[in-house]
Amino acid sequence: MCSLDEVVIEASAPSPPTPYVSIAYMYPTDGGQSQGNCEVGCENNWNFGGGGIYGGNVTEVEIINNLTNPCAKSIFEGLRIEMIKKNILQQVMQPTPKVNLTFAESILKLFNDSNTFNLSITNGNLNNSGGSTIGSSITIGDAYLKSATSLSIARTMIHEMVHAYLNTKYANFIDLNDWDFKIAMDKYATDNGFNPNGTAVEKNRFHHEFMGQYVDAMAISLVSWDQKYGTGGITRTDSRGHQTLDWEYYKSMAYGGLYYEDSYGNQIATDSFKALVPNKSDRDIIKNILKNEQDGNGSSKGTKC
Numbered sequence: 001m002c003s004l005d006e007v008v009i010e011a012s013a014p015s016p017p018t019p020y021v022s023i024a025y026m027y028p029t030d031g032g033q034s035q036g037n038c039e040v041g042c043e044n045n046w047n048f049g050g051g052g053i054y055g056g057n058v059t060e061v062e063i064i065n066n067l068t069n070p071c072a073k074s075i076f077e078g079l080r081i082e083m084i085k086k087n088i089l090q091q092v093m094q095p096t097p098k099v100n101l102t103f104a105e106s107i108l109k110l111f112n113d114s115n116t117f118n119l120s121i122t123n124g125n126l127n128n129s130g131g132s133t134i135g136s137s138i139t140i141g142d143a144y145l146k147s148a149t150s151l152s153i154a155r156t157m158i159h160e161m162v163h164a165y166l167n168t169k170y171a172n173f174i175d176l177n178d179w180d181f182k183i184a185m186d187k188y189a190t191d192n193g194f195n196p197n198g199t200a201v202e203k204n205r206f207h208h209e210f211m212g213q214y215v216d217a218m219a220i221s222l223v224s225w226d227q228k229y230g231t232g233g234i235t236r237t238d239s240r241g242h243q244t245l246d247w248e249y250y251k252s253m254a255y256g257g258l259y260y261e262d263s264y265g266n267q268i269a270t271d272s273f274k275a276l277v278p279n280k281s282d283r284d285i286i287k288n289i290l291k292n293e294q295d296g297n298g299s300s301k302g303t304k305c
């Protein structure tokens, strides 16, 4: 079961808990960093090699939206449209300071720019699971789509996109000419006792541990989507009585899926989740938020899809 939520923040994103993948890779702040220190989302220029934008006509062949559930289809289109809009903005405004992509957009960019790797998304019967990703093919569960809020579904899509991203980067490092990322993943696995090449269960555990580094990035992507296509922005009242964006709520959503199943079938919080949120009572609050949005019940803040 992969249930999480995501939010979007600008350059002031907090530091990741581990040094393997710096958030600075995704959000360069000085606009002048060398590409060598920039993992994804650092370039202004998009390569529309296989498809492209010509005279306003958009034809992509690398990102395939096969969702048949209309609500889910539009959620994913929202994630994708934002990506394309940013590209147009960058073309019109050149030369500009670097426009930072949100994490979801950075992931989509990997597939968009590649003539070799496709990201596809569809919906289907997954029993009790919200999402599943094999290679770079994502499936969102039909039963989950019937009950979950749009906010939860957007979160799950982003979470599954991270799986697709990690799968693709790890398995195709030679074609992508990106050894550094694979080496970072392997080092993380070795240092922390996980197996990125093991069984499906081991690999899943590794991904969900590694994803702890992306919680802020996933939350940033979710906020960005939600403000334009979802609730318009979930707020809370601060100590001075002002309405402010409820970052903690989005961040809670981004922790979704940071669990693994033990040999008894229990859902256990990953080590990375425990490191980021040490108090069990805090993790239980997050768990409830995730469940409310997943079930689309009266306590959810998103609206049913």
Ligand SMILES: [Zn+2]
Binding pocket: 001, 002, 159, 163, 208, 257
């Ligand atoms: Zn997952």
